[in-house]
Amino acid sequence: MKDFEHLFPLLFPFMFVGMWFFVLRMLSIMSGWTKLAERFGTTETFDGSYYRFQSGKMNQVNFSSSLEIGVNAKGLYLVPMIIFRPFHTALLIPWSEFQAEAFRIFFFKGYRLALRSFPGISIQISERTFEKMRGYVKLNAASKQESDDTQAEALK
Numbered sequence: 001m002k003d004f005e006h007l008f009p010l011l012f013p014f015m016f017v018g019m020w021f022f023v024l025r026m027l028s029i030m031s032g033w034t035k036l037a038e039r040f041g042t043t044e045t046f047d048g049s050y051y052r053f054q055s056g057k058m059n060q061v062n063f064s065s066s067l068e069i070g071v072n073a074k075g076l077y078l079v080p081m082i083i084f085r086p087f088h089t090a091l092l093i094p095w096s097e098f099q100a101e102a103f104r105i106f107f108f109k110g111y112r113l114a115l116r117s118f119p120g121i122s123i124q125i126s127e128r129t130f131e132k133m134r135g136y137v138k139l140n141a142a143s144k145q146e147s148d149d150t151q152a153e154a155l156k
Contacts, residue, residue: 021086028087031061032121039117040097041089048072051132052081057124071133076113078123100130100137113137 028034054067056078066084070077076098079090099114103124111130113123130137 024084025087027061031058031063032118033058033088033091035118036091036093036115036121037089040091040093042077042092043090044092046070046072046077046090046092048074048077049132050077051129054129055126056129059121069129069132071136073136076133076136095136095138098137102127111137 048070049072050068050070052068053065054069055065056063056067056069063080063084066081068077068079068081075092075094077090077092079085080088093115097115097117099116101112101114103110103112109127110124111127113125115121115123
């Protein structure tokens with residue numbers, strides 16, 4: 001036991017890094033990022049409007065202020081900030097994959113982006129983030145009506 005006390009300061013950085021990589025791998029699997037990367041993973045340099053420190057939720061995994069989101073005619077570009085990037089390949093998901101639906105939870109208004117090819121995976125983003133891509137994403141008809149109704153009420 002006494003030997004371990006002397007070795008602990010030397011071993012701790014390796015244990016920490018190992019745990020960090022383990023957690024990132026689990027988050028990648030739980031969020032669905034791993035499945036999306038098989039089809040939409042990209043190594044291309046992104047060319048388009050680019051926003052850092054964005055938030056989103058994939059399945060039950062929150063990416064609070066840690067996403068970098070890009071928008072161009074090809075699709076939605078997603079990648080976590082550098083410290084969260086292991087096991088999270090950059091994604092470029094074509095707009096044709098998305099169906100957007102507005103939702104509201106208490107005071108939070110946002111959009112759920114369902115993916116046609118991956119029914120079990122959705123991306124939830126704030127209304128403010130959605131505004132950056134509104135021209136590209138097809139809104140669900142019921143959701144659009146709800147959004148129009150909400151805007152009409154706000155104008156009254």
